Amino acid sequence: MRLRETSEEQRFRADLRRWLDATLPTLPEPPRDRDDWPARRAHDTGWQRRLFDAGYAGIAWPREYGGRGATPTEELIFLEETERAGAPYVGCCFVSTLHAGPTIAAEGTPEQRATYLPGILRGDDVWCQGFSEPGAGSDLASLRTRAVRDGDHYVVSGQKVWTSNAQVADYCELLVRTDPDAPKHRGITWIVMPMDSAGIEVRPMKALTGVGEFSEMFLDEVRIPVGNVVGAENDGWRVAMVTFGFERGTAFVSELLGSMRLLSDLVEIAKKTPAGAGRRSTAWDDAGTRRELATIGAELDAQWALTKRNVSRAQRHGTVGVGGSIFKLAYHDTRERMGEVALRVLGRARLALDDPAGVSARHLDHVEERLYVLSLAIAAGTEQIQRNIVGERLLGLPKER
Numbered sequence: 001m002r003l004r005e006t007s008e009e010q011r012f013r014a015d016l017r018r019w020l021d022a023t024l025p026t027l028p029e030p031p032r033d034r035d036d037w038p039a040r041r042a043h044d045t046g047w048q049r050r051l052f053d054a055g056y057a058g059i060a061w062p063r064e065y066g067g068r069g070a071t072p073t074e075e076l077i078f079l080e081e082t083e084r085a086g087a088p089y090v091g092c093c094f095v096s097t098l099h100a101g102p103t104i105a106a107e108g109t110p111e112q113r114a115t116y117l118p119g120i121l122r123g124d125d126v127w128c129q130g131f132s133e134p135g136a137g138s139d140l141a142s143l144r145t146r147a148v149r150d151g152d153h154y155v156v157s158g159q160k161v162w163t164s165n166a167q168v169a170d171y172c173e174l175l176v177r178t179d180p181d182a183p184k185h186r187g188i189t190w191i192v193m194p195m196d197s198a199g200i201e202v203r204p205m206k207a208l209t210g211v212g213e214f215s216e217m218f219l220d221e222v223r224i225p226v227g228n229v230v231g232a233e234n235d236g237w238r239v240a241m242v243t244f245g246f247e248r249g250t251a252f253v254s255e256l257l258g259s260m261r262l263l264s265d266l267v268e269i270a271k272k273t274p275a276g277a278g279r280r281s282t283a284w285d286d287a288g289t290r291r292e293l294a295t296i297g298a299e300l301d302a303q304w305a306l307t308k309r310n311v312s313r314a315q316r317h318g319t320v321g322v323g324g325s326i327f328k329l330a331y332h333d334t335r336e337r338m339g340e341v342a343l344r345v346l347g348r349a350r351l352a353l354d355d356p357a358g359v360s361a362r363h364l365d366h367v368e369e370r371l372y373v374l375s376l377a378i379a380a381g382t383e384q385i386q387r388n389i390v391g392e393r394l395l396g397l398p399k400e401r
């Protein structure tokens with residue numbers, strides 16, 4: 001791992017900063033209604049298009065697939081600078097740019113890369129992930145959605161659940177069972193399902209936050225061309241592991257950088273929020289609170305160092321490996337405690353709609369954010385599953401039966 005920036009990397013940072021400074025003030029406001037999915041799609045894909053036009057889309061993807069071919073260090077600089085500048089979150093383009101696209105780049109045929117990658121990079125197409133089913137979440141290999149071969153097509157029937165952004169997606173990275181008689185990990189296929197195919201019913205579900213991010217997806221004899229299989233028939237479990245490698249790898253980096261920014265906001269707020277007897281002191285005057293904030297800061301710094309290590313490893317070995325699971329476990333733990341300290345520091349101000357003390361605290365005091373953090377323990381593989389991975393693959397503990 002190399003931590004010092006070369007002069008080329010410094011130039012990359014300076015150019016990016018200039019571009020962000022010039023571009024961000026010209027962006028439209030994000031939609032006020034968080035449940036207006038067409039508007040959210042338009043906003044997120046609009047940002048992706050700006051990145052594309054400026055040559056920053058697919059920052060770490062190989063140049064031959066339309067990416068920028070940036071080094072891991074440049075990728076981290078990109079994430080750091082966009083977050084520092086308050087650039088929009090990847091949003092509806094999460095699946096397409098952060099794991100479906102990279103999976104197709106790594107495992108797809110030349111025709112599949114030519115068909116799907118340009119639309120992802122330009123922000124023309126939004127993707128969703130049809131992996132989980134009722135009864136097949138952690139135990140994903142038990143999935144039952146059936147694909148039966150009929151000439152040049154598969155006929156697919158079954159049910160998916162927790163499909164984020166399904167209501168605005170153009171394509172779905174879908175796992176189906178193609179051989180019901182094979183051992184469960186061996187009869188699965190990874191296939192691209194166009195979301196305008198006949199036989200797909202998307203039923204949005206309200207999450208705890210009140211926003212309909214997820215949907216149930218019912219598939220009734222959906223015909224998908226055989227040519228849409230990525231990897232080989234019945235080789236889908238291996239391809240899904242490639243997808244998870246990307247999903248658990250660097251997909252949470254912007255989250256981490258966002259949390260670092262929120263922590264500095266929180267320190268500013270603590271210095272201004274009245275606390276103690278007669279409210280004559282501030283939250284910052286309390287040594288215990290300062291210690292807690294410092295501990296969280298140190299943990300986030302350590303997780304940033306772990307991210308750099310994971311990214312270096314991914315460059316050498318293709319995936320981040322167990323480091324992705326360790327990062328996810330550590331990050332969620334820190335983020336939970338940060339939310340608790342934030343509520344204490346903010347005191348009564350957490351109930352206010354206005355930002356306290358002139359510092360934006362919308363991510364800290366907002367009830368929605370506190371509820372959202374709970375999902376970090378489940379999304380992209382639950383905490384228990386990550387612990388199993390760390391136990392078996394890193395610590396050499398006996399395998400789960």
Ligand SMILES: Cc1cc2nc3c(=O)[nH]c(=O)nc-3n(C[C@H](O)[C@H](O)[C@H](O)COP(=O)(O)OP(=O)(O)OC[C@H]3O[C@@H](n4cnc5c(N)ncnc54)[C@H](O)[C@@H]3O)c2cc1C
Binds near residue numbers: 130131137161164382
């Ligand atoms: C924000 C968010 C977005 C999501 N988006 C998508 C999406 O777009 N597409 C998609 O396909 N899915 C998506 N999911 C679903 C997610 O992948 C599943 O929720 C997750 O894999 C867990 O599956 P489950 O909900 O069925 O829980 P279960 O697997 O039923 O688990 C229930 C509990 O049992 C524990 N458990 C289960 N097995 C074991 C074991 N072997 N050892 C120890 N403990 C165990 C789990 O840790 C958990 O606490 C999303 C989830 C969230 C929260």
